[in-house]
Amino acid sequence: MTDRAFDPDHVAALRDAVGLPDEPGSATPTPGAPAPAPDPAPGAGAGRWRRALTTRARRLGAPVVARVATRVAREVDRDVRSEVAAVGVNVELLKGEVRALAAEVGPGPTAARDLAADLEALTTNVELLKGELRGAEAALDELGRAIAPGAGLDGAAPRLAELRERLNALDRRVRLLADRPAPPAVPPAPAEETAPASADEAPAPVGAAVVSTPPAGTGSGFDYVGFEQRFRGDQQVVLDVQEERYLERLLPHQPVLDVGCGRGELLRMLAEHGVAGVGVDLDEGMVAEAIAAGVDAHHGDALDLLRRAPEGSFGAITAMHVVEHLELGDLVELLELAATRLRPGGLLIAETPNPATLVVLGNSYILDPTHVWPLHPSLLTFLCERAGFRDVELLFGSPATDYQLAPVPTDGPDRELALGVNAALGRLNHVLFGPQEYAVLATTPEG
DSSP, X not given: OOOGGGOHHHHHHHHHHHTOOSSTTTSOOOTTOOOOOOOOOTTOOHHHHHHHHHHHHHHHTOHHHHHHHHHHHHHHHHHHHHHHHHHHHHHHHHHHHHHHXXXXXXXXXXHHHHHHHHHHHHHHHHHHHHHHHHHHHHHHHHHHHHHOTTTGGGGHHHHHHHHHHXXXXXXXXXXXXXHSOOOOOOOOOOTTOOOOSSGXXXXXXXXXXXXXXXXXXXXXXXXXXXXXXXXXXXXXXXXXXXXXXXXXXXXXXXXXXXXXOTTOHHHHHHHHTTOOEEEEESOHHHHHHHHHTTXXXXXXXXXXXXXXXXXXXXXXXXXXXXXXXXXXXXXXXXXXXXXXXXXXXXXXXXXXXXXXXXXXXXXXXXXXXXXXXXXXXXXXXXXXHHHTOSEXXXXXXXXXXXXXXXXXXXXXXXXXXXXXXXXXXXXXXXXXXXXXXXXXXXXXXXX
Protein backbone atom coordinates (compact mmCIF):
# COMPACT_ATOMS: atom_id res chain seq x y z
CA MET A 1 0.00 0.00 0.00
CA THR A 2 1.40 3.40 -1.00
CA ASP A 3 0.53 6.26 1.36
CA ARG A 4 1.61 9.89 1.68
CA ALA A 5 2.71 9.22 5.29
CA PHE A 6 5.39 6.89 3.96
CA ASP A 7 6.56 9.18 1.15
CA PRO A 8 10.36 9.75 1.58
CA ASP A 9 10.13 13.58 1.11
CA HIS A 10 7.29 13.81 3.60
CA VAL A 11 9.23 11.76 6.17
CA ALA A 12 12.34 13.93 5.61
CA ALA A 13 10.30 17.13 6.25
CA LEU A 14 9.00 15.64 9.47
CA ARG A 15 12.51 14.76 10.53
CA ASP A 16 13.63 18.34 9.96
CA ALA A 17 10.61 19.62 11.90
CA VAL A 18 11.39 17.51 14.96
CA GLY A 19 15.22 17.86 14.75
CA LEU A 20 15.96 14.26 13.71
CA PRO A 21 19.00 13.44 11.59
CA ASP A 22 18.46 12.75 7.94
CA GLU A 23 19.29 9.05 8.25
CA PRO A 24 18.29 7.03 11.29
CA GLY A 25 21.34 5.91 13.26
CA SER A 26 23.73 8.22 11.35
CA ALA A 27 23.62 11.21 13.77
CA THR A 28 25.96 11.44 16.73
CA PRO A 29 24.01 10.91 19.93
CA THR A 30 23.90 13.62 22.53
CA PRO A 31 26.00 12.80 25.60
CA GLY A 32 23.82 11.44 28.35
CA ALA A 33 20.80 11.11 26.14
CA PRO A 34 19.22 7.74 25.77
CA ALA A 35 19.69 5.80 22.57
CA PRO A 36 16.95 6.40 20.08
CA ALA A 37 14.32 3.69 19.72
CA PRO A 38 14.43 1.65 16.53
CA ASP A 39 12.09 2.52 13.72
CA PRO A 40 9.01 0.38 13.45
CA ALA A 41 9.11 -2.35 10.86
CA PRO A 42 7.54 -1.50 7.52
CA GLY A 43 3.90 -2.40 7.43
CA ALA A 44 3.41 -2.28 11.19
CA GLY A 45 0.02 -1.21 12.53
CA ALA A 46 -1.07 2.38 13.25
CA GLY A 47 -0.82 1.80 17.01
CA ARG A 48 2.84 0.97 16.78
CA TRP A 49 3.52 4.13 14.72
CA ARG A 50 1.67 6.24 17.30
CA ARG A 51 3.57 4.77 20.24
CA ALA A 52 6.94 5.06 18.51
CA LEU A 53 6.49 8.67 17.45
CA THR A 54 5.00 9.72 20.78
CA THR A 55 7.81 8.05 22.73
CA ARG A 56 10.42 9.71 20.56
CA ALA A 57 8.73 13.09 20.83
CA ARG A 58 8.48 12.85 24.64
CA ARG A 59 12.13 11.87 24.86
CA LEU A 60 13.01 14.99 22.87
CA GLY A 61 10.96 17.00 25.37
CA ALA A 62 9.39 19.28 22.79
CA PRO A 63 5.63 19.65 23.11
CA VAL A 64 5.30 20.86 19.59
CA VAL A 65 7.01 17.76 18.36
CA ALA A 66 4.60 15.67 20.39
CA ARG A 67 1.69 17.41 18.79
CA VAL A 68 3.17 16.92 15.30
CA ALA A 69 3.88 13.26 15.99
CA THR A 70 0.34 12.71 17.21
CA ARG A 71 -0.96 14.42 14.12
CA VAL A 72 1.19 12.24 11.88
CA ALA A 73 0.09 9.11 13.74
CA ARG A 74 -3.53 10.02 13.25
CA GLU A 75 -2.94 10.64 9.56
CA VAL A 76 -1.21 7.33 9.12
CA ASP A 77 -3.85 5.54 11.17
CA ARG A 78 -6.62 7.13 9.11
CA ASP A 79 -4.98 6.07 5.85
CA VAL A 80 -4.38 2.49 7.06
CA ARG A 81 -7.90 2.19 8.29
CA SER A 82 -9.19 3.51 4.99
CA GLU A 83 -7.19 0.87 3.12
CA VAL A 84 -8.39 -1.88 5.48
CA ALA A 85 -11.94 -0.66 5.09
CA ALA A 86 -11.56 -0.66 1.30
CA VAL A 87 -10.21 -4.21 1.42
CA GLY A 88 -13.10 -5.21 3.65
CA VAL A 89 -15.55 -3.67 1.21
CA ASN A 90 -13.92 -5.54 -1.63
CA VAL A 91 -14.09 -8.79 0.36
CA GLU A 92 -17.77 -8.23 1.07
CA LEU A 93 -18.39 -7.45 -2.58
CA LEU A 94 -16.58 -10.67 -3.52
CA LYS A 95 -18.65 -12.57 -0.99
CA GLY A 96 -21.77 -11.06 -2.50
CA GLU A 97 -20.69 -12.09 -5.96
CA VAL A 98 -20.00 -15.64 -4.73
CA ARG A 99 -23.40 -15.80 -3.07
CA ALA A 100 -25.06 -14.46 -6.23
CA LEU A 101 -23.23 -16.99 -8.32
CA ALA A 102 -24.24 -19.80 -6.00
CA ALA A 103 -27.84 -18.59 -6.08
CA GLU A 104 -27.74 -18.39 -9.85
CA VAL A 105 -26.27 -21.90 -10.17
CA GLY A 106 -28.72 -23.20 -7.62
CA PRO A 107 -28.83 -27.03 -7.52
CA GLY A 108 -26.69 -27.27 -10.65
CA PRO A 109 -23.75 -29.13 -9.12
CA THR A 110 -26.07 -31.69 -7.56
CA ALA A 111 -27.92 -32.12 -10.86
CA ALA A 112 -24.62 -32.48 -12.65
CA ARG A 113 -23.55 -35.17 -10.21
CA ASP A 114 -26.86 -36.93 -10.65
CA LEU A 115 -26.55 -36.68 -14.44
CA ALA A 116 -23.03 -38.09 -14.30
CA ALA A 117 -24.26 -40.98 -12.16
CA ASP A 118 -27.12 -41.67 -14.57
CA LEU A 119 -24.73 -41.53 -17.52
CA GLU A 120 -22.39 -43.99 -15.83
CA ALA A 121 -25.31 -46.31 -15.12
CA LEU A 122 -26.48 -46.09 -18.73
CA THR A 123 -22.97 -46.80 -19.96
CA THR A 124 -22.83 -49.88 -17.77
CA ASN A 125 -26.21 -51.05 -19.06
CA VAL A 126 -25.10 -50.50 -22.65
CA GLU A 127 -22.00 -52.61 -22.07
CA LEU A 128 -24.14 -55.34 -20.52
CA LEU A 129 -26.52 -55.21 -23.48
CA LYS A 130 -23.58 -55.38 -25.87
CA GLY A 131 -22.36 -58.48 -24.06
CA GLU A 132 -25.81 -60.06 -24.33
CA LEU A 133 -25.97 -59.11 -28.01
CA ARG A 134 -22.59 -60.71 -28.65
CA GLY A 135 -23.82 -63.85 -26.92
CA ALA A 136 -26.98 -63.89 -29.04
CA GLU A 137 -24.93 -63.35 -32.21
CA ALA A 138 -22.65 -66.24 -31.26
CA ALA A 139 -25.68 -68.47 -30.68
CA LEU A 140 -27.20 -67.44 -34.00
CA ASP A 141 -23.92 -68.05 -35.81
CA GLU A 142 -23.71 -71.50 -34.27
CA LEU A 143 -27.28 -72.20 -35.31
CA GLY A 144 -26.53 -70.92 -38.83
CA ARG A 145 -23.50 -73.20 -39.12
CA ALA A 146 -25.59 -76.13 -37.95
CA ILE A 147 -28.22 -75.44 -40.65
CA ALA A 148 -25.83 -74.35 -43.43
CA PRO A 149 -22.27 -75.41 -42.55
CA GLY A 150 -20.71 -73.79 -45.59
CA ALA A 151 -22.60 -70.50 -45.48
CA GLY A 152 -23.50 -69.85 -41.84
CA LEU A 153 -26.38 -67.65 -40.79
CA ASP A 154 -26.66 -65.97 -44.20
CA GLY A 155 -27.39 -69.33 -45.81
CA ALA A 156 -29.82 -70.60 -43.15
CA ALA A 157 -32.97 -69.18 -44.76
CA PRO A 158 -32.28 -70.67 -48.23
CA ARG A 159 -31.41 -74.03 -46.63
CA LEU A 160 -34.66 -74.09 -44.67
CA ALA A 161 -36.61 -73.17 -47.81
CA GLU A 162 -34.80 -75.95 -49.66
CA LEU A 163 -35.65 -78.46 -46.93
CA ARG A 164 -39.27 -77.38 -47.06
CA GLU A 165 -39.39 -77.85 -50.84
CA ARG A 166 -37.76 -81.24 -50.65
CA LEU A 167 -40.12 -82.32 -47.89
CA ASN A 168 -43.10 -81.24 -49.97
CA ALA A 169 -41.68 -83.02 -53.02
CA LEU A 170 -41.15 -86.18 -51.00
CA ASP A 171 -44.70 -85.96 -49.71
CA ARG A 172 -46.05 -85.66 -53.27
CA ARG A 173 -44.00 -88.64 -54.44
CA VAL A 174 -45.23 -90.74 -51.52
CA ARG A 175 -48.82 -89.84 -52.35
CA LEU A 176 -48.27 -90.73 -56.00
CA LEU A 177 -46.84 -94.08 -55.03
CA ALA A 178 -49.75 -94.68 -52.66
CA ASP A 179 -52.25 -93.94 -55.45
CA ARG A 180 -50.48 -96.15 -58.00
CA PRO A 181 -52.06 -99.59 -58.34
CA ALA A 182 -49.90 -102.51 -57.37
CA PRO A 183 -48.50 -104.50 -60.32
CA PRO A 184 -50.11 -107.86 -60.90
CA ALA A 185 -48.30 -110.84 -59.55
CA VAL A 186 -46.27 -112.65 -62.18
CA PRO A 187 -46.29 -116.41 -61.81
CA PRO A 188 -42.90 -118.06 -62.00
CA ALA A 189 -41.91 -119.40 -65.38
CA PRO A 190 -42.14 -123.17 -65.85
CA ALA A 191 -38.89 -124.94 -65.25
CA GLU A 192 -38.81 -126.39 -68.75
CA GLU A 193 -39.23 -122.93 -70.37
CA THR A 194 -35.97 -121.71 -71.78
CA ALA A 195 -34.75 -118.16 -71.83
CA PRO A 196 -34.74 -116.18 -75.10
CA ALA A 197 -31.90 -116.89 -77.42
CA SER A 198 -30.47 -113.33 -77.21
CA ALA A 199 -30.99 -110.14 -75.35
CA ASP A 200 -32.48 -108.56 -78.48
CA GLU A 201 -35.29 -111.11 -78.46
CA ALA A 202 -36.10 -110.64 -74.77
CA PRO A 203 -39.36 -108.78 -74.27
CA ALA A 204 -39.17 -105.52 -72.39
CA PRO A 205 -40.71 -105.67 -68.94
CA VAL A 206 -44.16 -104.18 -68.62
CA GLY A 207 -44.04 -100.53 -67.68
CA ALA A 208 -40.31 -100.19 -68.22
CA ALA A 209 -39.15 -96.66 -68.98
CA VAL A 210 -37.50 -96.04 -72.30
CA VAL A 211 -34.09 -94.73 -71.26
CA SER A 212 -31.10 -95.07 -73.54
CA THR A 213 -28.55 -93.45 -71.22
CA PRO A 214 -28.47 -93.35 -67.42
CA PRO A 215 -29.26 -90.07 -65.69
CA ALA A 216 -26.39 -87.80 -64.76
CA GLY A 217 -24.78 -89.01 -61.56
CA THR A 218 -26.48 -92.43 -61.58
CA GLY A 219 -24.45 -94.92 -59.60
CA SER A 220 -22.32 -92.24 -57.91
CA GLY A 221 -24.73 -91.41 -55.09
CA PHE A 222 -24.72 -87.76 -56.18
CA ASP A 223 -27.96 -85.94 -55.32
CA TYR A 224 -28.32 -83.78 -58.40
CA VAL A 225 -31.85 -82.70 -57.54
CA GLY A 226 -30.73 -81.33 -54.18
CA PHE A 227 -27.65 -79.80 -55.80
CA GLU A 228 -29.73 -77.92 -58.35
CA GLN A 229 -32.13 -76.71 -55.70
CA ARG A 230 -29.28 -75.24 -53.70
CA PHE A 231 -27.05 -73.72 -56.34
CA ARG A 232 -29.13 -72.84 -59.37
CA GLY A 233 -30.97 -70.06 -57.62
CA ASP A 234 -34.54 -69.26 -56.74
CA GLN A 235 -36.83 -71.13 -59.13
CA GLN A 236 -39.26 -68.26 -59.48
CA VAL A 237 -36.46 -65.85 -60.31
CA VAL A 238 -35.11 -68.24 -62.95
CA LEU A 239 -38.60 -68.69 -64.36
CA ASP A 240 -39.21 -64.94 -64.51
CA VAL A 241 -35.98 -64.49 -66.46
CA GLN A 242 -36.91 -67.23 -68.90
CA GLU A 243 -40.36 -65.77 -69.38
CA GLU A 244 -38.90 -62.37 -70.14
CA ARG A 245 -36.37 -63.79 -72.59
CA TYR A 246 -38.29 -66.50 -74.44
CA LEU A 247 -42.06 -66.24 -74.06
CA GLU A 248 -42.65 -63.88 -76.98
CA ARG A 249 -40.40 -66.00 -79.19
CA LEU A 250 -42.15 -69.25 -78.28
CA LEU A 251 -45.74 -68.01 -78.64
CA PRO A 252 -45.84 -68.59 -82.44
CA HIS A 253 -44.20 -72.04 -82.19
CA GLN A 254 -46.43 -74.76 -80.74
CA PRO A 255 -46.23 -77.38 -79.40
CA VAL A 256 -43.02 -77.03 -77.41
CA LEU A 257 -40.81 -79.95 -76.39
CA ASP A 258 -38.86 -79.08 -73.23
CA VAL A 259 -35.79 -81.30 -72.98
CA GLY A 260 -34.75 -81.71 -69.34
CA CYS A 261 -38.06 -80.30 -68.14
CA GLY A 262 -37.42 -80.97 -64.45
CA ARG A 263 -40.52 -80.13 -62.45
CA GLY A 264 -42.09 -78.52 -65.50
CA GLU A 265 -41.86 -74.87 -64.43
CA LEU A 266 -41.24 -73.60 -67.96
CA LEU A 267 -44.08 -75.67 -69.38
CA ARG A 268 -46.44 -74.42 -66.68
CA MET A 269 -45.51 -70.84 -67.49
CA LEU A 270 -46.11 -71.48 -71.20
CA ALA A 271 -49.45 -73.14 -70.47
CA GLU A 272 -50.55 -70.06 -68.54
CA HIS A 273 -50.08 -68.12 -71.80
CA GLY A 274 -51.87 -70.69 -73.94
CA VAL A 275 -48.78 -72.46 -75.30
CA ALA A 276 -49.06 -76.25 -75.46
CA GLY A 277 -46.03 -78.31 -74.55
CA VAL A 278 -44.62 -81.63 -73.41
CA GLY A 279 -41.56 -82.39 -71.30
CA VAL A 280 -39.02 -85.17 -70.94
CA ASP A 281 -36.48 -85.70 -68.18
CA LEU A 282 -34.19 -88.46 -66.95
CA ASP A 283 -35.04 -87.87 -63.27
CA GLU A 284 -38.10 -89.85 -62.32
CA GLY A 285 -38.76 -87.87 -59.16
CA MET A 286 -38.83 -84.55 -61.01
CA VAL A 287 -41.12 -85.99 -63.67
CA ALA A 288 -43.47 -87.20 -60.94
CA GLU A 289 -43.64 -83.68 -59.52
CA ALA A 290 -44.27 -82.23 -62.99
CA ILE A 291 -47.10 -84.68 -63.56
CA ALA A 292 -48.55 -83.87 -60.12
CA ALA A 293 -48.52 -80.20 -61.16
CA GLY A 294 -50.54 -80.97 -64.29
CA VAL A 295 -47.67 -80.97 -66.81
CA ASP A 296 -47.51 -83.48 -69.68
CA ALA A 297 -44.11 -84.89 -68.77
CA HIS A 298 -42.39 -88.19 -69.52
CA HIS A 299 -39.61 -90.03 -67.82
CA GLY A 300 -37.05 -90.98 -70.42
CA ASP A 301 -34.23 -89.97 -72.73
CA ALA A 302 -34.83 -87.05 -75.06
CA LEU A 303 -32.70 -88.65 -77.76
CA ASP A 304 -34.86 -91.73 -77.80
CA LEU A 305 -38.05 -89.64 -77.78
CA LEU A 306 -36.82 -87.63 -80.76
CA ARG A 307 -35.78 -90.76 -82.62
CA ARG A 308 -39.32 -92.11 -82.34
CA ALA A 309 -41.05 -88.81 -83.07
CA PRO A 310 -42.17 -88.11 -86.67
CA GLU A 311 -40.48 -85.32 -88.55
CA GLY A 312 -42.03 -81.90 -88.10
CA SER A 313 -43.65 -82.88 -84.79
CA PHE A 314 -42.81 -79.76 -82.82
CA GLY A 315 -42.97 -76.05 -83.28
CA ALA A 316 -40.12 -75.42 -80.79
CA ILE A 317 -37.61 -77.38 -78.74
CA THR A 318 -36.09 -75.92 -75.57
CA ALA A 319 -33.10 -77.21 -73.62
CA MET A 320 -32.29 -75.09 -70.59
CA HIS A 321 -28.84 -75.91 -69.21
CA VAL A 322 -28.82 -79.37 -70.76
CA VAL A 323 -26.30 -79.37 -73.62
CA GLU A 324 -23.28 -78.88 -71.32
CA HIS A 325 -24.13 -82.23 -69.72
CA LEU A 326 -23.89 -84.16 -73.00
CA GLU A 327 -20.98 -85.92 -74.61
CA LEU A 328 -20.06 -84.50 -77.99
CA GLY A 329 -21.64 -87.37 -79.94
CA ASP A 330 -24.92 -87.09 -78.05
CA LEU A 331 -24.94 -83.31 -78.49
CA VAL A 332 -24.44 -83.57 -82.25
CA GLU A 333 -27.22 -86.15 -82.50
CA LEU A 334 -29.57 -84.00 -80.39
CA LEU A 335 -29.05 -80.99 -82.67
CA GLU A 336 -29.48 -83.05 -85.86
CA LEU A 337 -32.66 -84.72 -84.57
CA ALA A 338 -34.04 -81.34 -83.46
CA ALA A 339 -33.43 -79.88 -86.92
CA THR A 340 -35.55 -82.61 -88.51
CA ARG A 341 -38.26 -82.95 -85.85
CA LEU A 342 -39.03 -79.24 -85.92
CA ARG A 343 -41.46 -77.86 -88.44
CA PRO A 344 -40.17 -75.53 -91.17
CA GLY A 345 -39.36 -72.26 -89.47
CA GLY A 346 -39.30 -74.06 -86.09
CA LEU A 347 -37.23 -72.70 -83.21
CA LEU A 348 -34.53 -74.32 -81.08
CA ILE A 349 -33.52 -72.59 -77.82
CA ALA A 350 -30.54 -74.03 -75.97
CA GLU A 351 -29.36 -72.11 -72.92
CA THR A 352 -25.96 -72.90 -71.36
CA PRO A 353 -23.18 -71.33 -69.23
CA ASN A 354 -20.94 -68.90 -71.07
CA PRO A 355 -17.28 -69.99 -70.78
CA ALA A 356 -16.19 -66.85 -72.65
CA THR A 357 -16.77 -65.08 -69.32
CA LEU A 358 -13.87 -66.39 -67.28
CA VAL A 359 -15.53 -66.06 -63.89
CA VAL A 360 -18.01 -68.73 -65.02
CA LEU A 361 -15.27 -71.33 -65.47
CA GLY A 362 -13.87 -70.73 -62.00
CA ASN A 363 -17.24 -70.52 -60.29
CA SER A 364 -20.55 -71.96 -61.46
CA TYR A 365 -19.27 -74.26 -64.20
CA ILE A 366 -16.65 -76.10 -62.19
CA LEU A 367 -19.08 -76.30 -59.26
CA ASP A 368 -21.28 -78.83 -61.10
CA PRO A 369 -19.52 -82.23 -61.33
CA THR A 370 -21.95 -83.48 -63.98
CA HIS A 371 -20.84 -80.91 -66.57
CA VAL A 372 -19.04 -82.61 -69.45
CA TRP A 373 -17.49 -79.76 -71.45
CA PRO A 374 -17.95 -75.99 -71.63
CA LEU A 375 -19.44 -74.92 -74.94
CA HIS A 376 -18.05 -71.72 -76.37
CA PRO A 377 -20.72 -69.65 -78.18
CA SER A 378 -18.84 -69.97 -81.45
CA LEU A 379 -18.67 -73.76 -81.10
CA LEU A 380 -22.38 -74.17 -80.39
CA THR A 381 -23.19 -71.85 -83.29
CA PHE A 382 -21.01 -73.99 -85.57
CA LEU A 383 -22.67 -77.21 -84.39
CA CYS A 384 -26.17 -75.79 -84.99
CA GLU A 385 -25.26 -74.69 -88.51
CA ARG A 386 -23.76 -78.11 -89.30
CA ALA A 387 -26.90 -79.81 -87.94
CA GLY A 388 -29.06 -78.06 -90.54
CA PHE A 389 -30.29 -74.90 -88.87
CA ARG A 390 -30.31 -71.86 -91.09
CA ASP A 391 -30.39 -68.79 -88.84
CA VAL A 392 -28.53 -68.89 -85.52
CA GLU A 393 -28.80 -66.02 -83.04
CA LEU A 394 -26.90 -65.64 -79.79
CA LEU A 395 -28.62 -64.11 -76.78
CA PHE A 396 -26.40 -63.26 -73.78
CA GLY A 397 -27.60 -62.58 -70.26
CA SER A 398 -26.88 -62.37 -66.54
CA PRO A 399 -23.64 -60.33 -66.49
CA ALA A 400 -21.60 -60.65 -63.29
CA THR A 401 -22.13 -57.00 -62.37
CA ASP A 402 -21.29 -57.57 -58.69
CA TYR A 403 -17.69 -58.27 -59.68
CA GLN A 404 -17.20 -55.59 -62.31
CA LEU A 405 -14.71 -52.78 -61.81
CA ALA A 406 -16.20 -49.30 -61.62
CA PRO A 407 -15.09 -46.71 -64.22
CA VAL A 408 -12.94 -43.77 -63.17
CA PRO A 409 -14.33 -40.20 -63.27
CA THR A 410 -13.95 -38.42 -66.60
CA ASP A 411 -14.67 -34.84 -65.48
CA GLY A 412 -11.12 -34.07 -64.35
CA PRO A 413 -8.21 -32.49 -66.22
CA ASP A 414 -7.04 -35.89 -67.55
CA ARG A 415 -10.25 -36.67 -69.41
CA GLU A 416 -8.59 -38.40 -72.35
CA LEU A 417 -6.57 -40.64 -70.05
CA ALA A 418 -9.68 -41.48 -68.00
CA LEU A 419 -11.61 -42.38 -71.16
CA GLY A 420 -8.82 -44.72 -72.20
CA VAL A 421 -8.73 -46.34 -68.77
CA ASN A 422 -12.52 -46.82 -68.83
CA ALA A 423 -12.35 -48.43 -72.26
CA ALA A 424 -9.74 -50.87 -70.95
CA LEU A 425 -11.85 -51.54 -67.85
CA GLY A 426 -14.86 -52.23 -70.07
CA ARG A 427 -12.96 -54.85 -72.04
CA LEU A 428 -11.62 -56.39 -68.84
CA ASN A 429 -15.08 -56.50 -67.27
CA HIS A 430 -16.48 -58.16 -70.39
CA VAL A 431 -13.82 -60.88 -70.41
CA LEU A 432 -13.75 -61.53 -66.69
CA PHE A 433 -17.23 -60.56 -65.50
CA GLY A 434 -19.40 -60.48 -68.60
CA PRO A 435 -22.58 -62.48 -69.37
CA GLN A 436 -22.65 -65.67 -67.33
CA GLU A 437 -24.94 -67.55 -69.73
CA TYR A 438 -26.09 -67.43 -73.31
CA ALA A 439 -28.62 -69.11 -75.53
CA VAL A 440 -28.57 -70.11 -79.16
CA LEU A 441 -31.84 -69.39 -80.96
CA ALA A 442 -31.68 -71.43 -84.14
CA THR A 443 -34.45 -71.76 -86.75
CA THR A 444 -34.99 -74.39 -89.37
CA PRO A 445 -35.36 -73.48 -93.05
CA GLU A 446 -38.85 -72.46 -94.16
CA GLY A 447 -38.92 -75.18 -96.82
